[in-house]
Amino acid sequence: MKEKLVRVGTTYIPVTNIEQSSEWYTSNVGAVLTYKDQDKAILNLANQSMFLVKSKENQRANFIDSYGEERFSLTFEVDGLDALKAIHQEFTDKEIRVGEIEDRGHAGRNFIFYDIDGNKFDVWSELSPDFKGNSKSY
Template structure:
């Protein structure tokens, strides 16, 4: 790998500003994201663009792009498991997880991923797979983290 930075100090890439998601109906998809996650339009809808642009709380844009082709934002990892292409960071992951479940959103998990935190997976109406994460060790006290783990991962008793 070439170690020359060509005049760029540190990493040249600062952040991800936009993510593009294939959908069948941008307006219907936008309504779903608004209902379940409280996202707002970043710019007014322009039908000529065939997309809706929503804004995440930290300012990144989520482009819901109309497609007539196959929708598949997943890929298989080496073990053949379907992987998501991105993870959303959240606070109070248990509240979001329970709200999505009670609203009938398809979810998987939750899962304790150790030092990475607690995650769960959800699917949008077009079948796009997304991951959600809370780095609980960073944002909660050890006592709060244990209470959360007890709440989400209660041992199964017969």
């Protein structure tokens, strides 16, 4: 195979109410709405396209690992510990459900947050080296 997968272009997130969820993502995490109908909303967030897809109740992007722990399927990156602390405080001030800032035994720090449908996401204080070196868009 000569070609390589270059980047993740789109992530799909299950939501129960397109209108409420698209408003939540634009007002709380800075997403830019580019399209919306009754079944989906397309957002630009974190240099990626995010589709909010109308789903049945209790559908989430989370999964249970082999130890019975609920896990997130997506980690957002910020540029450094100060940025992580600032966004954690911003989310706390907006009354977004967030976890504590954690040391998980690897470079940087993390915290988790949830959207209004219970989708769990991670935030990491370290930008990937390839992104930091090649992108001026953040």
